[in-house]
Structures are given as structure tokens and as C-alpha cells.
Amino acid sequence: MATTLRFDAQRACCAAALLLATAVSAQTTTRAAEADAALAPVKITGRAPPTAAVAGFGDIPLSRAPLQASVYDAEQLQDAGVQRLSELARFDPAVSNAYNPEGYIDYLTVRGFVLDNRYNFRRDGLPINAETSIPLDNKARLEVLKGTSGIQAGTSAPGGIVNYVVKRPLETPLRSATLAWREHGSVLGAVDLSDRFGNDRAFGLRLNAAAEHLDPLLRDARGDRNLLAVAGDWRLGNDTLLEAEIEHSHRSQPSQPGFSLLGDAVPTPVDPRINLNNQPWTLPNVFDGTTASLRWEQRLTPDWRFTAHAARQQLRTDDRAAFPFGCTDPNPPPDGAYYPDRFCPNGTFDLYDFRSEDEQRRSDAIDLSLQGRLATGSLRHELTAGVLRSRVRVRLQPQAFNFAGTGNVQGTAVTAPAPLPLAPSTDRDEDSTELYLRDAIALSERTTGWIGLRHTRLARSSVLTDGTAATDYSPSFTTPWVAVSYAFMPDQLVYASWGEGVESEVAPNLPRYTNQGQPLPALKSRQTEIGLKGASQNLSWNLAAFDIERPLFGDIGTCDADATCTRARDGSERHRGIEIGGRMLLHDWTLEAGAQWLHARREGAQDPSLNGLEPTNVPARTLKLHAAYAVPQVASLTLLGGAAYESARKILPDNSAEIPGWTRFDLGARYELKQGQRRWTLRAGIDNVFDRREWRESPYQFGHAYLFPLAPRTLWVGVEVGL
Secondary structure, eight states: OHHHHOOOHHHHHHHHHHHHHHHHHSOOOOOHHHHHHHHGGGOSSSSOOSOOGGGSOTTSOGGGSSSEEEEEEHHHHHHTTOOSGGGGGGTOTTEEESSOOTTSOOOEEETTEEOOTTTSEEETTEEOOOSSOOOOTTEEEEEEEESOOTTTOSSOOTTEEEEEEEOOOOSSOEEEEEEEEETBTEEEEEEEEEEEESGGGOEEEEEEEEEEEEOBSSTTOOEEEEEEEEEEEEEEETTEEEEEEEEEEEEEEOOOOOBOOBTTBOOOOOOTTOOSOOOTTOOOEEEEEEEEEEEEEEEEETTEEEEEEEEEEEEEEEEEEEEEOOEEOSSOOTTOSEETTSBOTTSEEEEEEEEEEEEEEEEEEEEEEEEEEEEETTEEEEEEEEEEEEEEEEEOOOBEEEEEEEEETTSOOOOOOOOOOOBOOEEEEEEEEEEEEEEEEEOSSSEEEEEEEEEEEEEEEEEETTSOSOEEEOOEEEEEEEEEEEEEETTEEEEEEEEEEEEOOBOOOSTTBTTTTOBOOOEEEEEEEEEEEEEOSSEEEEEEEEEEEEEEEEEEEOOSSTTOEEEEEEEEEEEEEEEEEEEEEETTEEEEEEEEEEEEEEESOSSGGGTTOOOBTOOSEEEEEEEEEEOTTSTTEEEEEEEEEEOOEEOSTTOOOEEOOEEEEEEEEEEEEEETTEEEEEEEEEESTTOOOOEEEOOEETTEEOBEEOOOOEEEEEEEEEO
């Protein structure tokens, strides 16, 4: 099959561009009713579904909530050929990449802050650990809440929360099968089945299964993945619903280490197919995960309901790579021979054999909540109150991070393995109890006050795998959130909000720290936001201005010997920005656009030279555009186009180097055909149509500057048949 479908990408690109140009010049007709049905699957950041769990206000429509959030359903993602969470950076101007190589964990930056994979992710509203590969085949939608996250999380990085919503049994039967191919030779097969059984169709069952052979254009990155997920529900009466689901996923694939500076020089973007993780002894990363949940919803009265929701997530990971890190220059310049955070000027680097195998992570959570409506005098309340109890256990093994030789940016050097696990890892335990209250108070017909309050008690402990450096602490804190909104016209809303989020840690338990192992004061981030939202029959739009301040910890002192370093508060990062977006239906067109202007700076650092500098890997300007055209002359054919622009990013904390901005264009098409009871959906696309060679992102990770290129031009096709 791969041989049949493989053809010259340049010709495919030209053909698709010609088809789109022809469609644009064709005479359009007014088909508003058909446009809604045909184009809904391709909307990206337009009018969201009626509610979003990530907003935290239950049944209140997202259009009424005083916050910014994006919702992406499964069809939208399929039409765009999205395979991973990180690809949301193609659509949302507030979202960008944050260390996202092929074959590894997904990281996101929202409003300039990297989300913490341990604390900023939810699955059906319950906390999960995202230090793994999470499949999308059984996810009904992805929700991204933008802003401080204290309203939804006891501890988390500022910027936002991501919520995965699992597919559940449908009201009507579903039989769907998908076959897809992507360059170089990745092949996916998947099924999605749903039905209801029994008296009054009280029992529902949904099955999702997928298997994929991974063979991307990136060299030396072949692998495989699979998923099996089952979700069921039982309607025990008009007032009681019991839901259960379980999924197991597996992914095995080598990852892609980043490139870097060559001395002080920013290199020309490389061939994006080069993989520096290509040694004969390279092993794949392996991500195995099993997650199960049980939810009971009980309607107590017409206005009140009780929900009990529990979940367990069990992860096992083998994290392995031939990993470039720094450089010992064989031809040293006069000012020194060692580059600890970049490659050598001649394109060589120190290559390490990194292996952290049999990582075990278990997360348990149970949430008990009460939601309903009441009136106190002339005020009407929509209340949610509850308690969330969670537990995390992380058990690791000693790891290898051993020098294995010298590599080069051409990927031609061969070294010997060094697999001995000589370095200890850190085992971690955490117990959390969170009490929360949210209230939407109707002050008048047009004015609503919003209150959120979360009190968190933590018990955290850690110890190295060799039994040393044990530490524990038990902080507690409260994070408030308040807002007021005013509907100045029907479906037109203005709002203002203020909220806090919390991050908590201890000083490293190492001899060089004067306060080793001691708890540090909780860091409270704060956000103020003012926004507008509006919608009409053919137009929806949003505008928000935000100001987020995040305190930082730093190492104070020389830190070159025992008791010479103190971990302490060291200024803050302040991100101020404007986000704007809109969606318009115009005859046979659906047009969407979004932009973000971000002024992110360091403030109050003890080293004055750092104040006023930009954080690394954060673009100041982003612009995302998407268009869908329902071809009048060909029923059920929709042509898709997208463009994404991100401005320059700093590479180093001292801002002495940066990568330029870039623009990427994508094309796609969707065609539906009905044959009797069968519905065929054909999808195709070309990502990075003009095969732009640019540095996509510049994460400063693990104390090292890395550069990742834009993926090469990639053709993909898929066919879905359903009943």
C-alpha cells in the first residue's frame, strides 16, 4: 500500500494548490443551512460546544463564562490530520511548542508558560500524569483553558489546563473503521463502535481500537503503537447514571534529540529528516499506560445532582536515547575548551548513553461534588462544591547518563554504548486533598458575579533510589478566583477576572545548598484578565487582555562548593498580552483567525543583567489562519487551508542568540460519499506545503539550548467508512 500511495510530493503540492485556486475563483452560491452542517467539522477556534468541563462551571455555556478556552472535537482533529497534543500549536495563537520531538512526550506552552506535565493535565476533569504518550483515538475532544489554573488545580504552572475528554456510548449506533497512510510509510487502522442494549436501551457500550506502524520521514524513527479502549454506561433510572471505562495504550519508537548552537553561532536549519539518535545501540522509548475510571451521577432534585468520580492511571516507561549534551572541543578557542549548554563550533558534541528504564508512575484520584441552583433573596446561584483526593506514587530505577563518545550534526559518527546505570533517580510520593467551591451569581438579568475558591493540603516526600537525600514537607494554601461579567447585548459579553495559582517545591537535597531539603515558600502566580466575547448567526469573536506574574526560584551564590548556594526567591516572570480570535461564515466559506501579542519579561532578579530580558522559546507574536471552502460544483467536497506564523524566539537566557520567525502553510480536503447505509469520508492533506526549512522552536531544557526544525513537507491520506 505504501508503494502505491508514495508519489512525488512536489506534484501533489502543485495539484492541491491549483485545485484550491480553481475553487476560489468559482462562482459561489448561498447555502447557509448546508454550510453549517458541512463545515462544522473543520472549525478550529470558533464557537465552542455549549459547555467545557475544563472551565469548571458545569452546565454553564462556555460562551457565558468569563474566561478564554478552546475546544477541539475529534472530527476537527481528523480533518487536520492531528496525531498528537502538541499539534494544537498549529491552531491556537496562545499555544506553542515546548520541546516536542518525534517519539517523545508532548509538551505545550500556553500564554508563554510551559505546562507542567505532572500537574496541568486532566482526563474527564480528574488529574493525570502526562509524562507519557497519550493517544487521541478514543478522545471525543480536547479542551484548553487559558490563564492561571488555581481554579482547577491545587498546584500547577500558570498558563492553562488541558483536559482530555473520553469518548462515551452514543444515543444512536455507530460502526466506523479508518485506514490512513502518512509519509514515509506510517499506516494506521482503527475502529470506533458504539451501541445500546437491554430494556429501554439502558446499557451503552463503546469500543475504540487502533494499531499503527510508525515510519515517519524522520530517519531511524520506526516504531509501532496500539490502543484498546472500552467505555460503558448503565442508566439505572431517570435520575441515576453509572459510567465506567478503561483504556490501554502502547507506543514504542526512538525519539529525536534536538540540535543546538554551534559555539556562539545559530546554524542554518538542517535537513529535518536527520536524527541524531541513530547509533547502532539506540533503543526505542516505550510508553505503556492503563487508565480506568468509574463515575456515578445522581440527580437529587430537578436542580441538584451529586457526582462521584474515581480514576486510576498506571504508567510504565523506558526512556532511552543517544543524547547530545554540551561539547568538549578538540580544538579549543583561546577563551576555553568546554561548551556546557551547546555544541562545538565545528559541529561536534558530547554524546551520552541515556537510559531510564522501568519507570513506574501511579496516580489515583476521587472527586465528590454537588452541583445545583438556588436563590438567596433576589440573587440566583449556580453552585458547585466538592472535595478532590489524589495520590501519586513514582518509582524509578538507577539510570545511565554516561559519556559514549563524540557525535556530529551530520549524524555520521558511530560510538560505543555505555549502558551501566550509575546515577540514582528520585522516587516521589504525593498526597493531596483539595476542597473547592465555585459560584456563578446572577446579580441582575445581565450581570453575573463569579467566585472560585480552592484550599489544598499537600503531603510530599522524595528519596533517591540509593536511599539517600530523603525529604518531606506538608504545605497548605488557598487559591481564589473572582470575576464579573456583563451581557451588554444578547450574546455579547464583557468581563474582568482575577485569580491565583500555586507552585510548591523544596530546595535540592545536595551538599552545596545551605538550605538543602527545606521547604520553600509557595510561589503564587497571579493573573488579571479583561475580555470581550460575541456571537451572531454567522460570526463569533473574542478579545482578551491579560497580565500574569509568576514568581521564580533561583540559585543564589557561587554554587561551586559545599554550602555556597541558597535556593531562594529570585524575581519573577511577567507575561502581558492580547489575544484575539474570530470565526465567520460567508456563503460557502468558513474563515477563522487568531492572534496573540505577548510581552514576556524577567523582573526583580538578583542579577540586574537579567531584568528586562525575554524568556527562552517564547514567540512575542503568533498568528493562525484557517479557511474551509464548500465547493458548490461538487457536493460534499470541502477544501481546507491553514497558515501559522510565529515570531522570533530567544535561545539563551541572556538573550544573546535567537532563531528567526517562520510561517507554515497546510492544505487539505474532505469528501463525503453515501452509498446506501454506508458513509465514506475521504481525507487528505499536505503539511508544510512549501517545505520550509526553519527552526521551529528553541527550548532551553535540562540546562542546555536545543533547536528543533519544522517537520518536512508531509503527505497524508485517510478513508473512514461508517454506518
